[in-house]
Amino acid sequence: MMGCMIQAWSADDVRAAEEPLLTAGVALMRQAAFALAVIVRRDLARRRAVAGPDGELRDGSVRGARVALLVGAGNNGGDALHAGAFLARRGLAVTAYLAAPRVHEGGLAALLAAGGRAVTVDATPTAGPAGDSATSVPEAATAAAGADVIVDGLLGIGARGPMRGTGATLVEALAAALADAPSDGSNDGRNDGPHAVEAPPRRAHASASAAATRPWVVAVDAPSGIGIDDGTLPGPVLPADRTVTFGAAKPGLLLPPATHVTGAGAVIDIGLELPPPGRPGQAPAVVRLQDADVVWPVPGPHDHKYTRGVVGVVAGTATYPGAALLTASAAVQAGAGMVRYQGPADVGRAVVAARPEVVTAGGRVQAWVLGSGLPATGGDDGQRGRARAALAAASGRLAGAQEPVPAVVDAGALGLLDHTCPAWVVLTPHAGELAALLVARGEAVDRAHVEAEPLRWARRAHEATGATVLLKGGASVVVGPGVVYAQADAPGWLATAGAGDVLAGLLGAMLAARAPEIVTHPERAAQVAAAAALVHGRAAERANPGGPITALAVADAIPGAVAALLAQR
Numbered sequence: 001m002m003g004c005m006i007q008a009w010s011a012d013d014v015r016a017a018e019e020p021l022l023t024a025g026v027a028l029m030r031q032a033a034f035a036l037a038v039i040v041r042r043d044l045a046r047r048r049a050v051a052g053p054d055g056e057l058r059d060g061s062v063r064g065a066r067v068a069l070l071v072g073a074g075n076n077g078g079d080a081l082h083a084g085a086f087l088a089r090r091g092l093a094v095t096a097y098l099a100a101p102r103v104h105e106g107g108l109a110a111l112l113a114a115g116g117r118a119v120t121v122d123a124t125p126t127a128g129p130a131g132d133s134a135t136s137v138p139e140a141a142t143a144a145a146g147a148d149v150i151v152d153g154l155l156g157i158g159a160r161g162p163m164r165g166t167g168a169t170l171v172e173a174l175a176a177a178l179a180d181a182p183s184d185g186s187n188d189g190r191n192d193g194p195h196a197v198e199a200p201p202r203r204a205h206a207s208a209s210a211a212a213t214r215p216w217v218v219a220v221d222a223p224s225g226i227g228i229d230d231g232t233l234p235g236p237v238l239p240a241d242r243t244v245t246f247g248a249a250k251p252g253l254l255l256p257p258a259t260h261v262t263g264a265g266a267v268i269d270i271g272l273e274l275p276p277p278g279r280p281g282q283a284p285a286v287v288r289l290q291d292a293d294v295v296w297p298v299p300g301p302h303d304h305k306y307t308r309g310v311v312g313v314v315a316g317t318a319t320y321p322g323a324a325l326l327t328a329s330a331a332v333q334a335g336a337g338m339v340r341y342q343g344p345a346d347v348g349r350a351v352v353a354a355r356p357e358v359v360t361a362g363g364r365v366q367a368w369v370l371g372s373g374l375p376a377t378g379g380d381d382g383q384r385g386r387a388r389a390a391l392a393a394a395s396g397r398l399a400g401a402q403e404p405v406p407a408v409v410d411a412g413a414l415g416l417l418d419h420t421c422p423a424w425v426v427l428t429p430h431a432g433e434l435a436a437l438l439v440a441r442g443e444a445v446d447r448a449h450v451e452a453e454p455l456r457w458a459r460r461a462h463e464a465t466g467a468t469v470l471l472k473g474g475a476s477v478v479v480g481p482g483v484v485y486a487q488a489d490a491p492g493w494l495a496t497a498g499a500g501d502v503l504a505g506l507l508g509a510m511l512a513a514r515a516p517e518i519v520t521h522p523e524r525a526a527q528v529a530a531a532a533a534l535v536h537g538r539a540a541e542r543a544n545p546g547g548p549i550t551a552l553a554v555a556d557a558i559p560g561a562v563a564a565l566l567a568q569r
């Protein structure tokens with residue numbers, strides 16, 4: 001099922017898809033630049049909204065608005081220059097800051113012919129290529145910071161390594177200048193992904209204060225300098241309020257940490273065929289699920305609790321009893337047919353007292369949730385032994401008639417993986433736990449390394465264990481056999497103790513509902529894990545929109561979040 005998921009294709013695949021069109025003489029750059037200009041105008045008009053006679057805000061005039069183009073050596077700069085030419089023709093005051101000794105000739109000629117200006121940026125200003133003046137990096141940064149919109153065309157899919165040269169110093173100077181400028185709040189920092197083409201909310205334009213507010217930053221194809229294929233931030237990057245990307249999303253726009261500097265999105269269709277001709281069967285490099293992609297079995301008249309799925313929970317200890325309640329609650333709220341709790345008797349009693357739906361008797365289980373609230377070392381009230389046995393059963397390593405079933409391996413159970421696992425076992429580490437798991441396998445890596453290169457290390461963990469890996473964070477990365485998902489659905493308020501326990505219980509219920517299918521098609525576990533991250537984020541939003549949330553409130557918001565998803569069908 002394809003739903004409306006966002007598919008990101010590698011720079012190499014995008015180039016391969018462009019090639020036949022360029023050979024056929026299709027004017028891809030003009031198409032891209034025109035769409036870019038339209039979006040810049042629309043965003044600006046929204047930001048300069050005026051109140052009509054009825055008091056309603058209407059798009060404002062963009063005539064005379066100041067546009068600063070940051071132009072690098074390649075076609076990314078060409079896009080910016082051509083877009084600048086369109087904007088100059090519509091009466092905007094466009095200045096291109098040329099950060100390379102040579103820039104796209106056709107684009108520069110078009111801009112100058114349309115009445116735009118070009119200024120060569122250099123640490124030691126000399127006459128530039130075809131520009132009409134030259135300026136220093138600090139002067140260019142100050143001037144660009146005073147514009148209404150900055151169009152970042154320094155680097156696109158041709159970027160190799162950290163941004164270097166004049167572009168890098170210009171971005172550093174600009175980032176510093178912009179950090180001091182007040183924001184007008186029209187970008188709330190939420191990343192809705194590359195398909196979110198909505199304009200910013202209309203904002204009443206008060207010219208006196210407008211000069212003091214930050215310019216709107218639009219990245220061309222990608223914020224210049226991000227790792228296009230891996231989402232890393234290897235050097236200077238100018239965070240964007242919007243990224244207008246061509247042909248298809250790029251992996252770096254979806255993957256953390258770069259996904260956090262892309263702002264709102266817009267994917268412009270320029271007619272690319274993906275997978276590229278000549279590469280049939282090639283899969284997108286990274287996928288982001290949208291609401292409509294969440295597969296959620298809806299019970300019918302023939303269902304009963306065993307067809308809905310029984311979740312076995314081995315979580316919490318006498319020292320950390322809360323994790324048991326959070327995990328079991330999330331599984332109950334996610335519609336598990338039944339939740340069986342295994343653990344110390346007093347913890348079990350506390351769980352049942354708070355959630356009478358939970359049973360503590362042994363019996364059939366269709367997915368396990370193991371390890372939440374289980375310390376990596378120290379007293380465990382027998383929980384490690386229970387988790388180890390459940391993991392062996394889930395993986396199909398126990399002799400006997402037991403069918404293997406999916407399992408979620410969280411927190412303290414991550415240290416129990418002494419065999420390789422089938423991919424229907426899903427690990428749910430945060431960055432620190434992933435680092436510890438890899439260190440135990442001989443890698444020299446710490447939490448900061450994982451946070452800097454989440455895809456690389458999540459992939460390494462998948463390769464080392466065989467399991468599907470859901471690396472949690474402000475954006476979460478899921479790696480399974482041949483698939484990568486990147487979800488950024490949750491408000492920052494979700495970074496609170498116990499939120500991970502809720503995710504584990506929710507994911508356990510989602511796996512239990514489709515257990516035989518997931519064991520038969522283990523590559524689907526990654527999609528279930530990504531969907532769980534999405535539902536977790538939606539539940540967090542519902543728990544208390546715009547304010548602090550508790551983990552238990554997130555669990556309690558799951559039923560409403562699921563109903564809202566199903567209502568969109």
Ligand SMILES: NC(=O)C1=CN([C@@H]2O[C@H](COP(=O)(O)OP(=O)(O)OC[C@H]3O[C@@H](n4cnc5c(N)ncnc54)[C@H](O)[C@@H]3O)[C@@H](O)[C@H]2O)[C@@H](O)CC1
Pocket residue numbers: 018022028029030032033072073074075076077079154155156157158159160161162163164165167220221246270
């Ligand atoms: N192929 C096409 O016709 C189309 C390309 N498009 C645009 O073209 C872009 C790709 O253009 P290019 O292939 O020219 O590549 P870029 O414009 O991304 O950059 C290439 C230039 O940057 C330099 N460079 C590379 N890494 C650098 C670094 N780390 N620091 C400083 N300079 C660095 C290279 O030496 C080269 O001069 C896309 O991102 C997109 O914006 C769009 O116009 C759509 C159509």
Ligand SMILES: Nc1ncnc2c1ncn2[C@@H]1O[C@H](COP(=O)(O)OP(=O)(O)O)[C@@H](O)[C@H]1O
Pocket residue numbers: 411430472473474475476490491492493494495496497498499500501502503536
């Ligand atoms: N900045 C953030 N923004 C949104 N979600 C976050 C952020 N930081 C963490 N999360 C999410 O919150 C949860 C935290 O889980 P975890 O680190 O295991 O905490 P705990 O063990 O206390 O439950 C994960 O689902 C993670 O993806």
Ligand SMILES: [K+]
Pocket residue numbers: 076152153154155156219220221222223224
């Ligand atoms: K760019």
